[in-house]
Amino acid sequence: MSIITVRNLRKEFKVSKHHRGMMGTLRNLTTREFTLVKAVDNIDFTIARGELVGYLGPNGAGKSTTIKMLTGLLTPTGGEVVVNGRVPHQQRQLYVQRIGAVFGQRTTLWWDLPVIESLELLRHIYRVPPDRYRQNLHEFTSLLEMESFLNTPVRSLSLGQRMRADICAALLHDPDLLFLDEPTIGLDVVAKERIREFVRHINSARGVTILLTTHDMADVERLCSRVMIIDHGRLLYDGRLQTLQDRFGGKRELVVDFAEPYPEVTVPGATLTHYHDLRATYEFERQTISASELIGLLSTQYRIRDLSVREPDIEGTIRRIYQEGLLTGDA
């Protein structure tokens, strides 16, 4: 059963044209010219309850605009959005009662209040029953290791602490759906990992549906089996991350350590890129030869001490997709 249904969703912005120079300034005063920007251009998708979906795209692709429409902050120019049985921008107050949102770049908490005071206020805002509130607070504060800074004003928190507090704040009222917008932005490796762990936990243990936007491919790799990619306002891809990798991932690499030196180590189907000091590196493509075939071929001819297969990284794949417009043809 789907929790998010989006049909032909569009959002256009009017951006006023500015002319430069003396005459330009006069023209700005006398005429108002607009360019129409299609931030989101006819997108369709559904998300089922309990899914954890990554929503990717370069800056200015239309990601944030989509999220703002899904959360009810923006009114679509056209199309249909139904989330959790409601139309977000029409039934804002009822709708937001059942969702949570974390925007990595800004906080939901009150700047000059201690964290716990903000959480208490949220309890009143969402009318969380006291018992449920205590339970959730207990669970989240221990999982996110928040005890040490519960009484610190939000303005004095480190970025990692603030993010954890924000994530906790977004979940106290047991939302069905959580929007995470760059929840790991600017954090160190350990802090990122802690947040990912937690996100995975609430998705699997509590069944909270999560829509994650991020520029961090490690987030995507660890958390999302399904990704959607948007660029220039159009949904370019919606499917498994692995499929994307299989289709557009760069070449795979096989690194082989031979047991003894061989003058000639080339094999059909793979390109030898390095060979030095008993160690050879081959590049090969999934479509041409599989890793096991390649290993089989090599081991019949040579004595091999050790080997490893390196998958192309997702970061590189996504970068190539954005830069080279690999998906634009088949959207």
Place this chain on the structure above:
Amino acid sequence: MTFHSTTGRIARCPSQYLYPTMRLFWEFTVRSFQRHLTYRAAAVAGLVTNFFFGILRVSVLLAILGEQESIEGYGRAELFTYMALTQAIITYLSLFGWYDLMNAVHSGEIATDLLKPMGFVSFWLARDVGRAAVALLLRGVVIMALYSLFFDMVHPTSVAQVTAVAVSLILALLISFGFRFLLNLSAFWSPNARGIGRFGFTISWFFSGFLMPLAFFPAWVQQIAYLTPFPYALNVIVEIYTGQLTGPALWQTLCIQLLWGLLLFTLAHVTLRTAVKRLVILGG
């Protein structure tokens, strides 16, 4: 477990049986009150400026009065009272400008407020009530007390009159809030709405009777002024306090205050709905 010890610090509402909405309103008001209480140094500085600014204003009025006993019901004592009251009310009603909502719209902070299941206008009103309460205590009461020491003033003579002043002050805050909220909503239409804001506040000084008691103006100006909500936020408080408004006229005035308050509050709701539809949140 840390949270058990901290829940005891939550502000207790006077009754356990109030509706959750009232409770939420109360929680916001209390926190806003506490927050504004912390700016003590600024409060003292403001107080000193406020005190001397009032003396400057009243000397102009005394010059106008000259050798006459009184003008339009305002003698020396009434003028001092007028000056003290209007000075005391400046921060209570944010007469010199209030741009918090405008700033929240321009910075995009408003997004996180809109994502919470609460009445947006009520939420801002609750915060404003907390702010105004601090202003009334730290500024209003202190200024009135200070001026009473130095000048001959007219004070309410009965409990009923004191009550009428209190009610009138509360209704004035509602009117003032509605006006300020609406003025701030212009931020949704213009990325540089401060100019609109300043214009609005200047207009309000004139028509509210802050520049000079409205009684000093020609009848036609007064007639125009009383078609606007502004005199009901300031001028009438002075007239009730000094005893110029009594009996049926007083009741009528309080009713009109209430009507203006409700009207502006409703208008704020309706305009907000239109405003949110054209919301463009920048960044993020």
